[in-house]
Amino acid sequence: MSTTDKTKKSFTGTQNYIATDDLQLAVNAAMTLQKPLLIKGEPGTGKTLLAEEVAESLGMPLITWHIKSTTKAEQGLYEYDAVSRLRDSQLGDDKVYEIGNYIKPGKLWEAFTSSERSVLLIDEIDKADIEFPNDLLHELDKMSFYVYETGETITAEQRPVVIITSNNEKELPDAFLRRCFFHYIDFPEEDTMRRIIEVHFPNIQEKLVNDALDIFYKLRNIQGLKKPPSTSELVDWLTLLLADDMAQNELEENLRGEKSIPPLYGALLKNEADVSLLQRFANMMRR
Amino acid sequence: MFIKLFYTLRTYGVPVSTRELLDLNAALDQGLMMQPHPENPELSTFASREDMYRLIRLCMVKDERHFDKFDRAMADYFEGVDSLDMDELLAKLTDIPKEWLDLKLDPKNLTEEQRRLLKKYGSLEELMKALEERLKEQKERHQGGSKWVGTGGTSPFGAYGDHPEGVRVGGESRKRSAAKVWEQRKYRNLDDDNQLGTRQIQMALRNLRQFARTGSADELDIHETIKRTAKKGVLDIHMQAERRNRVKVLMLFDVGGSMDVHVEALEKLFSAAKNEFKTLEFFYFHNCLYDYVWKDNNRRHSAPMPTYELLNTYGREYRVIFVGDASMSPYELMTVGGSVEYMNNEAGIVWLKRVLAHFDKVAWLNPENPAYWNYTQTIVEIKKLFDNKMYPMTLHGVEEMTNYLAR
Numbered sequence: 001m002s003t004t005d006k007t008k009k010s011f012t013g014t015q016n017y018i019a020t021d022d023l024q025l026a027v028n029a030a031m032t033l034q035k036p037l038l039i040k041g042e043p044g045t046g047k048t049l050l051a052e053e054v055a056e057s058l059g060m061p062l063i064t065w066h067i068k069s070t071t072k073a074e075q076g077l078y079e080y081d082a083v084s085r086l087r088d089s090q091l092g093d094d095k096v097y098e099i100g101n102y103i104k105p106g107k108l109w110e111a112f113t114s115s116e117r118s119v120l121l122i123d124e125i126d127k128a129d130i131e132f133p134n135d136l137l138h139e140l141d142k143m144s145f146y147v148y149e150t151g152e153t154i155t156a157e158q159r160p161v162v163i164i165t166s167n168n169e170k171e172l173p174d175a176f177l178r179r180c181f182f183h184y185i186d187f188p189e190e191d192t193m194r195r196i197i198e199v200h201f202p203n204i205q206e207k208l209v210n211d212a213l214d215i216f217y218k219l220r221n222i223q224g225l226k227k228p229p230s231t232s233e234l235v236d237w238l239t240l241l242l243a244d245d246m247a248q249n250e251l252e253e254n255l256r257g258e259k260s261i262p263p264l265y266g267a268l269l270k271n272e273a274d275v276s277l278l279q280r281f282a283n284m285m286r287r
Numbered sequence: 288m289f290i291k292l293f294y295t296l297r298t299y300g301v302p303v304s305t306r307e308l309l310d311l312n313a314a315l316d317q318g319l320m321m322q323p324h325p326e327n328p329e330l331s332t333f334a335s336r337e338d339m340y341r342l343i344r345l346c347m348v349k350d351e352r353h354f355d356k357f358d359r360a361m362a363d364y365f366e367g368v369d370s371l372d373m374d375e376l377l378a379k380l381t382d383i384p385k386e387w388l389d390l391k392l393d394p395k396n397l398t399e400e401q402r403r404l405l406k407k408y409g410s411l412e413e414l415m416k417a418l419e420e421r422l423k424e425q426k427e428r429h430q431g432g433s434k435w436v437g438t439g440g441t442s443p444f445g446a447y448g449d450h451p452e453g454v455r456v457g458g459e460s461r462k463r464s465a466a467k468v469w470e471q472r473k474y475r476n477l478d479d480d481n482q483l484g485t486r487q488i489q490m491a492l493r494n495l496r497q498f499a500r501t502g503s504a505d506e507l508d509i510h511e512t513i514k515r516t517a518k519k520g521v522l523d524i525h526m527q528a529e530r531r532n533r534v535k536v537l538m539l540f541d542v543g544g545s546m547d548v549h550v551e552a553l554e555k556l557f558s559a560a561k562n563e564f565k566t567l568e569f570f571y572f573h574n575c576l577y578d579y580v581w582k583d584n585n586r587r588h589s590a591p592m593p594t595y596e597l598l599n600t601y602g603r604e605y606r607v608i609f610v611g612d613a614s615m616s617p618y619e620l621m622t623v624g625g626s627v628e629y630m631n632n633e634a635g636i637v638w639l640k641r642v643l644a645h646f647d648k649v650a651w652l653n654p655e656n657p658a659y660w661n662y663t664q665t666i667v668e669i670k671k672l673f674d675n676k677m678y679p680m681t682l683h684g685v686e687e688m689t690n691y692l693a694r
Contacts, residue, residue, distance in 0.1 A: 022341040025319070029345055032317045033310065040351060082517035177349035178306050184351040 017046065017053035018188075018195045026183035027054055036140055036162035038177070041185030044230030047165040050185075051121035054163065061118045063160070065107035071128045073135030076106045077145050077154075099149050108139060112156035120160040126170040133176035140179055188231060190217070200235050201242065211251050212238055215262045219269070224277055229268040237267040260285065288312055292343070292364050299360035301353045311346040352682075534693070535566040537601055537646075539580065541611025542571045546654070566605075570597065574615045575635035576642065577626055594638060598645050606692045607642060607649040613666045613677070614655065620665050639672060649673065650688050654680040 011027040013019035019027070027050075030037035039047045055062035065076055081102045089096045105113075111120040125133060139145045140162065144155035164180065166172065188196060190213060197209055212234070220228045229237075241247050241264060250263035260282035262268070269275050293308045314320070320342050324332045334342075340361065348357050508527035515523040540546070570580040570592070579591035618625035620635045643649050651669065653660070657679040660666045670677040676691060678684035 021338070022345075025338065025341050026345050029314055029319050029342065032319060033313055035310070038349075080518070082514055086517045174302075174349075178304065180349070181310075181345050182349045183345065184354070 011054055011057055014053045014057045016199055017049060018192060018199060019050075019053075020186075020188075020192060023050070023183060023185065026181060030163075030181045031161050033181075034159045036164055036180045038164045038166060038172075038180040038182045039185060040166050040168055040182070042187055042230055043167065044232040045185045045187060046231065047185060048121070048123055051119055051123075051163040051165075054161065055119040058119070058161075060116065060161070061114060062121065063107055063111045063114070063118055064121045064123060066123045067125055067128045067132070069127050069129075071132065073132055073139075074106075076108045076122075076136065077139065078106050078109055078147060079104045080149050103147065103149060108145070109154055111160040111162075112143060112154055114158075114160070117158040118160045120162045122162065122164045124167055125164050126166040126168065126172065130170060130173075134173050137175055137179065193231070193234070196231060197235070197238065201238060204238070204242065208238075208241065208248060208251070211255055212241065214255065215251070216268070219262075219278070222277070222281060225269070225274050226271045227269075227274060233268050233270075237264060240264045240267055288315070289343075292360075293347075295364045296347060296357065296360045299356045299363070301348060301356050301360060303347050307347045311343060314342060314346055535601075535605045536568070537597075537605045537607045538567070538569050539576065539607065539609050539611075540569060540571045541575075541609075541613075542573060546611060568601070573628060574611075575619050575626070576609075576638045577629075577631045577635055578633070578638070594641075598641065601646075603645060603647050605646055607646045608688070608692075609649070609651040610680075611651070611653065612655045613651065613653055613669045614663050615665050617664050617668075620668060636668070636672065639669070643672070648692050649676065650692055651677040652680055652684070652688060653677055657684075 011019065011024055011031070013024065026037060029035075039050060041047055051064070052062060054060075081104060085096055085099075085102045095101045107120065111118050142155075143159050144153055146153050193213065194209065197204065197213075216229060216234050216237075219225075222228075241251065244264070247263040254260070254262045261278065265275065265278065269278060289308065289311055293303060296303050320334050320339060322332065322334045322338070343361075344354070344357055348354060506527055508525045511525040511527065512523065515525055570582060572580050576594065578594055580594055580597055581591055615635075616625070616627075619627060622634050623632060624630055625634065651673050653666070655663075655666070660670065660677075666677075676688075678688040
């Protein structure tokens, strides 16, 4: 780890992904100090996307491990297919003599043995069992693990950049948190939001952006929404608006107060309760 | 390096250990807090205050719940005052006439916070002297005067500590003079010691979901059994915990008057959690539990159900949660005929004891500020009766309650 290396790679976002300063710092710190980076934030703020963009920006291969509620930590290391071996032995296949034939490498194995430094994304770690992060402690720390069946130890030649995302459904154990850097992606401020929109819609009219953002932030401020619209909803909504000229007129009418509900609101509010709340709110406003 | 900051963070409740301090020093070592000099890119210079804030937060804080405490600790460390709130507050006080101050400091009527302050300064005179000196100082420094943003008539020392109103006032004024990142208090809503609001329902839900997912291993895990059998060559049974658990919850709400606001929020919370529990039932009572409970929030329109029926219908494995402020006249709790609504033949406390005897685990969730619990007799009595299983209605309280009920 040379500190005077001026050509050291650092993450500054990509053409398609706007990263705020604190996010850039977090990624660079995690890379430099070789600790995993834990990312939390509201849904739709680009947590999973971050890992893809980091990989692209640094030119590293991306290995993704999507965690399900049934995922076990061992599956990330390797799986020993004992059932196949039992079946093959009954069929008299010669493969059975070499146990290595039945060891299937998991994502961590892939990341450790990759020829170049890679980005390992562990997506939605909070979905799994509460013990799951604890089971990975040693492997994340030392970047190596022991394969019981074959007796070999797999060690990472180059420590992968580990990015972990969480939806905050479960509390993560302390011992695990201590081994990571933690970054919380705040909901984008208006100017960041504008840059994000610019990236997705390069030639959009400024007036449309202003109108849309106005309505968007107003919606977010309504108290009591079950799921306030987030960045991805805004992008979807703008896509629909751009495709539909009538809707754009309606947008203006909505802002002027003539129409109470913004057009194509289904892209923003995905919840029935939220929609009815909005309608009640709009009726109240009219009076 | 940064040892004093480390201890300041710990004082404010941010859980940091030596590891985090070492990480911070390692990060500095690696030059992460440096940036290219604006004029001469060959050289490096220290990054801005914002960058420093970010780096320290990155190394020291591992959960957004602690962000607000972190912000306050940073303000303390860098400003060197005892508490951010006091300063902000006093800045505002330059606009208040002295008589108003005197009125509020009636020695016979001090609130909890005032008592604390008093203890700190020794006597009322000392306190007033300190206040005057500060006021004089402030008058000179803040010549421009800051606008008084109303805090709903709270006493001047009501803002000491973590009173949200007081701090928000301070946050705005600072933004106008010299905006510091940690003073914006962006993360106050994420602090889990605040009262539950609609926004935090999702977070509380998370705790409840945990509550719902524990269970003992008594279901045959076929997949695992097959795998292990194949591995060993002999039958190897493996069991797993049932994913959807068997926890049944019975909730008894105190309705009417001050509780209405809280009831709606909690109903939403627990309705959302309904899918996680095998059974979830709501019932309502007023002020204290007597012979009847109601099935419907709007009691007048539904038939009352005798409490005995409740005890007979729901078995002891149900977890019972009482939700109420537990504040009533002692007569309502302790005597026959004490109820404000009708003639009850047995005292409220008798009914509470019956419930406690029947069910294995009972807890009480109280939306009142826990600092004031000792000042209401009935709260103290009920808390004792419940063996101290009374929890405040904050995220932290809900968490502790679910931990107790889940065991």
